[in-house]
Amino acid sequence: MEVANTIDAARRAVKQARKQGKGIGLVPTMGALHRGHVSLIEAAARQCEFVVVSLFVNPTQFGPGEDFNKYPRPLDQDLVICRAHGVDLVFAPTAQEMYGRQNLTWVDVEKLTEPLCGRFRPGHFRGVATVCAKLFNVVLPDRAFFGQKDAQQVAVIRRMVTDLDMPLEIVVCPTVREADGLAMSSRNQYLTAQQRGQACTIYRALKHCEDRIGQGIRDAGLLVAAVAEVLRQVPGVEIQYVSIVDAETLQPVDPVSGEVLVAVAVKLGSTRLIDNIVVDAGHS
Amino acid sequence: MEVANTIDAARRAVKQARKQGKGIGLVPTMGALHRGHVSLIEAAARQCEFVVVSLFVNPTQFGPGEDFNKYPRPLDQDLVICRAHGVDLVFAPTAQEMYGRQNLTWVDVEKLTEPLCGRFRPGHFRGVATVCAKLFNVVLPDRAFFGQKDAQQVAVIRRMVTDLDMPLEIVVCPTVREADGLAMSSRNQYLTAQQRGQACTIYRALKHCEDRIGQGIRDAGLLVAAVAEVLRQVPGVEIQYVSIVDAETLQPVDPVSGEVLVAVAVKLGSTRLIDNIVVDAGHS
Numbered sequence: 001m002e003v004a005n006t007i008d009a010a011r012r013a014v015k016q017a018r019k020q021g022k023g024i025g026l027v028p029t030m031g032a033l034h035r036g037h038v039s040l041i042e043a044a045a046r047q048c049e050f051v052v053v054s055l056f057v058n059p060t061q062f063g064p065g066e067d068f069n070k071y072p073r074p075l076d077q078d079l080v081i082c083r084a085h086g087v088d089l090v091f092a093p094t095a096q097e098m099y100g101r102q103n104l105t106w107v108d109v110e111k112l113t114e115p116l117c118g119r120f121r122p123g124h125f126r127g128v129a130t131v132c133a134k135l136f137n138v139v140l141p142d143r144a145f146f147g148q149k150d151a152q153q154v155a156v157i158r159r160m161v162t163d164l165d166m167p168l169e170i171v172v173c174p175t176v177r178e179a180d181g182l183a184m185s186s187r188n189q190y191l192t193a194q195q196r197g198q199a200c201t202i203y204r205a206l207k208h209c210e211d212r213i214g215q216g217i218r219d220a221g222l223l224v225a226a227v228a229e230v231l232r233q234v235p236g237v238e239i240q241y242v243s244i245v246d247a248e249t250l251q252p253v254d255p256v257s258g259e260v261l262v263a264v265a266v267k268l269g270s271t272r273l274i275d276n277i278v279v280d281a282g283h284s
Numbered sequence: 285m286e287v288a289n290t291i292d293a294a295r296r297a298v299k300q301a302r303k304q305g306k307g308i309g310l311v312p313t314m315g316a317l318h319r320g321h322v323s324l325i326e327a328a329a330r331q332c333e334f335v336v337v338s339l340f341v342n343p344t345q346f347g348p349g350e351d352f353n354k355y356p357r358p359l360d361q362d363l364v365i366c367r368a369h370g371v372d373l374v375f376a377p378t379a380q381e382m383y384g385r386q387n388l389t390w391v392d393v394e395k396l397t398e399p400l401c402g403r404f405r406p407g408h409f410r411g412v413a414t415v416c417a418k419l420f421n422v423v424l425p426d427r428a429f430f431g432q433k434d435a436q437q438v439a440v441i442r443r444m445v446t447d448l449d450m451p452l453e454i455v456v457c458p459t460v461r462e463a464d465g466l467a468m469s470s471r472n473q474y475l476t477a478q479q480r481g482q483a484c485t486i487y488r489a490l491k492h493c494e495d496r497i498g499q500g501i502r503d504a505g506l507l508v509a510a511v512a513e514v515l516r517q518v519p520g521v522e523i524q525y526v527s528i529v530d531a532e533t534l535q536p537v538d539p540v541s542g543e544v545l546v547a548v549a550v551k552l553g554s555t556r557l558i559d560n561i562v563v564d565a566g567h568s
Contacts, residue, residue, distance in 0.1 A: 007449060104395055105413075105447035110388045129389075130448070137449040163389035164414070165291060165421040 001083050003090045007098075007138050010091040014052065014139055017088065022049035026141035026168075028132060031055040031092075032072040032186035033081045036176040040145040041085045043173050052139050053082050055092040060103065061127030072186055091139065098134065107133045109156045109163070115250050116152050116263055117274065120240050125156050132157055133164075141168050149175040149183045151261055151276045155250055175275070177203065183275045190271040198234040199273060202264055205230035206277045209244075209262050213281050220244045220254035223262075231266060240265035240272070247278055256281045285367050287374045291382075291422050294375040298336065298423055301372065306333035310425035310452075312416060315339040315376075316356040316470035317365045320460040324429040325369045327457050336423050337366050339376040344387065345411030356470055375423065382418065391417045393440045393447075399534050400436050400547055401558065404524050409440050416441055417448075425452050433459040433467050435545055435560045439534055459559070461487065467559045474555040482518040483557060486548055489514035490561045493528075493546045497565050504528045504538035507546075515550060524549035524556070531562055540565045 004010040014024055025048030027040045037053075044051045055078055062068035075092065082090050106126050113125035136144065146154050158170050176184045181203030182196075191199060205227045212226050227242045246253050247261040263276040288294040298308055309332030311324045321337075328335045339362055346352035359376065366374050390410050397409035420428065430438050442454050460468045465487030466480075475483060489511045496510050511526045530537050531545040547560040 011451070103447050105391065105393045105444045107448075108390045108392055110390070112388060134447075134449045137451055140451065160389045163387050163418075164391075165418045167295070167421055167424065 001079075001087055001090065003079065003092060005092055005094065005097065007093065010052075010089065010093075010138055013089045014050070017050035018140075023143070024048060024139065024141045025051050026135065026139045026144045027051070027053045028135050028144060028146070029053060029055055030057045030071065030186065031078045032074055032189075033078045034176075034184045034186060034188075036147050036149065036184035038081065038085055039176050040147060040173050041082070041087060043171060044143070044145050045086055047143055047171065048141075050088045051086065052089045052091060052141065053087050054135050054139070055090060056098065056131070056135075058098075058127060058131040059095055060099070060130060061124050063121055063123060066121070067187070067190075070190075072189060091135075098131070103130070106130050107160060107164075109159050112152070112156050112159055112250050115245065115252075116241060116243055117265060118152070120265065120272075125153070128153055129156055129160050133160065133166075136161075136166055136168060143169045143171050145171045145173060147175060148172050148278075149185065149275065151247070151263060151278075152250060155248060181207070183273075185273065187271055187273065191268060195268040195271065198237075199268060201231060201234050201237075202266060202273060202275045205242075206262055206264065206275060210277060210279050213256060213279050218255035218257065218281065218284070220252065220256055223256060227262065227264065231264070234266075234268065236269075238267040240267065255284075257283050285363075285371055285374065287363065287376060289376055289378065289381065291377065294336075294373065294377075294422055297373045298334070301334035302424075307427070308332060308423065308425045309335050310419065310423045310428045311335070311337045312419050312428060312430075313337060313339055314341045314355065314470065315362045316358060316473075317362045318460075318468045318470060318472075320431050320433065320468035322365065322369055323460050324431060324457050325366070325371060327455060328427070328429050329370055331427055331455065332425075334372045335370065336373045336375060336425065337371050338419050338423070339374060340382065340415070340419075342382075342411060342415040343379055344383070344414060345408050347405055347407060350405070351471070351474075354474075356473060375419075382415070387414070390414050391444060391448075393444050396436070396440050396443055396534050399529065399536075400525060400527055401549060402436070404549065404556075409437070412437055413440055413444050417444065417450075420445075420450055420452060427453045427455050429455045429457060431459060432456050432562075433469070433559065435531070435547060435562075436534060439532060465491070467557075469557065471555055471557065475552060479552045479555065482521075483552060485515060485518050485521075486550060486557060486559045489526075490546055490548065490559060494561060494563050497540060497563050502539035502541065502565065502568070504536065504540050507540060511546065511548065515548070518550075518552070520553075522551040524551065539568075541567050 025044035107129040180200035182199045209227045224242045265274045309328035391413040464484035466484045493511045508526045549558045
């Protein structure tokens with residue numbers, strides 16, 4: 001496994017693989033790899049002969065007061081995980097390498113970046129889209145792999161790729177969960193033991209919504225209220241949003257029909273957690 | 285010479301050339317080709333084994349009330365010119381092909397897009413950067429060729445390529461001029477015979493500025509006034525701007541020193557014309 005810290009070194013390694021006729025798969029991550037990331041790496045390895053994992057805590061997707069500084073950076077452990085799962089190239093640039101002089105160029109995806117997390121993290125998706133454009137231009141992958149847990153990110157990146165005619169395919173892999181249902185996230189390690197115990201309520205609230213839809217409820221207001229009611233069983237939880245939206249456009253759907261995304265963001269103490277499920281509500 | 289009207293067809297043709305080990309050169313144009321474009325095609329042919337010319341009047345770079353509808357589209361004549369100059373592939377998509385559904389994704393280059401033409405054509409450079417990103421992603425050229433006449437466009441595209449790590453080189457070719465000094469432009473054909481006769485004053489004003497710098501004048505205000513004085517010899521001319529700026533950052537330079545861009549935009553009747561020269565003012 002090669003580890004490249006510079007754009008040039010990454011390009012050289014990928015070019016070599018490309019010359020050998022290998023398909024290139026990219027798993028863009030901020031490191032602190034967990035089983036969710038591993039599932040992306042495994043999917044990439046099944047679909048591509050040459051697997052690249054990028055490890056980069058991207059400063060431009062964090063807002064002021066967010067957790068950029070405390071975000072975990074266990075590089076050695078991440079490299080062990082990559083090596084164990086047959087990764088061919090790790091691209092782990094510094095912020096200086098990626099944004100060597102003041103960045104003036106931004107990729108903005110309108111509309112899709114406004115609802116849900118966009119309301120609470122202004123500029124976040126602009127940073128995500130921009131760094132993904134950069135990573136795609138460095139690695140030129142045939143496929144890039146993202147987790148369904150970050151559903152809005154997936155919608156934004158998919159749209160960017162389509163709108164800008166980027167020559168790659170976006171592959172979305174299912175959310176990987178702990179035994180109690182909590183979605184895998186590098187931020188779970190911020191939780192106290194008590195918060196960790198309570199955090200599984202998020203998934204329970206989402207499944208409750210799925211049950212209610214299964215029982216025939218289609219009123220979005222009622223369904224959102226049902227999710228919030230379950231979430232509020234956690235003392236001190238701060239609900240940022242509970243939304244039922246079209247999975248592609250992220251626009252509210254009411255009455256609920258077709259494939260919908262039920263998405264939630266909460267804060268437990270200072271830790272912000274998001275989760276979602278896709279439910280097929282059928283057509284009346 | 286192949287003519288591709290779809291993104292897929294263009295990609296197939298380029299892929300074929302790439303497989304044969306050919307370097308790819310792209311000349312992005314809005315058609316209505318003149319000798320300025322031909323000089324770009326010739327430069328591309330010298331530096332690349334496979335030359336692609338795109339012909340696309342890009343709607344997203346025109347503002348309301350601008351000349352999108354009347355912009356000349358002499359496709360057959362453009363194809364004759366391309367064929368005569370050894371172009372390998374013409375990519376001539378429809379607007380429907382390039383923006384098939386509502387475009388939500390924009391490439392924004394801050395700061396460089398604000399002065400000069402940016403003040404008079406809001407959104408213009410966002411449209412230019414976005415369509416160039418798309419064309420680069422379709423053709424994946426090793427080099428793309430632009431004319432110095434559009435100096436601000438060159439600065440914006442160069443910066444986009446650097447900031448987003450796009451894997452290509454931007455090559456800038458000198459402005460090609462008519463015998464009387466008028467910079468070649470597809471918009472020159474809008475001019476009446478009288479306006480055409482007067483239009484050479486623009487280059488004369490720029491050369492006058494160069495002379496004044498050569499005589500040791502470094503006060504930007506004086507130099508700008510000298511350019512404006514020459515321009516005002518044309519009855520009814522509307523001066524949009526006369527600016528002396530750093531050629532890379534496009535920021536005003538006063539006193540003038542180093543390599544500066546002397547840039548002008550005027551309207552003759554309803555026709556908007558731009559021109560510029562780069563002058564080395566040395567260092568005091």
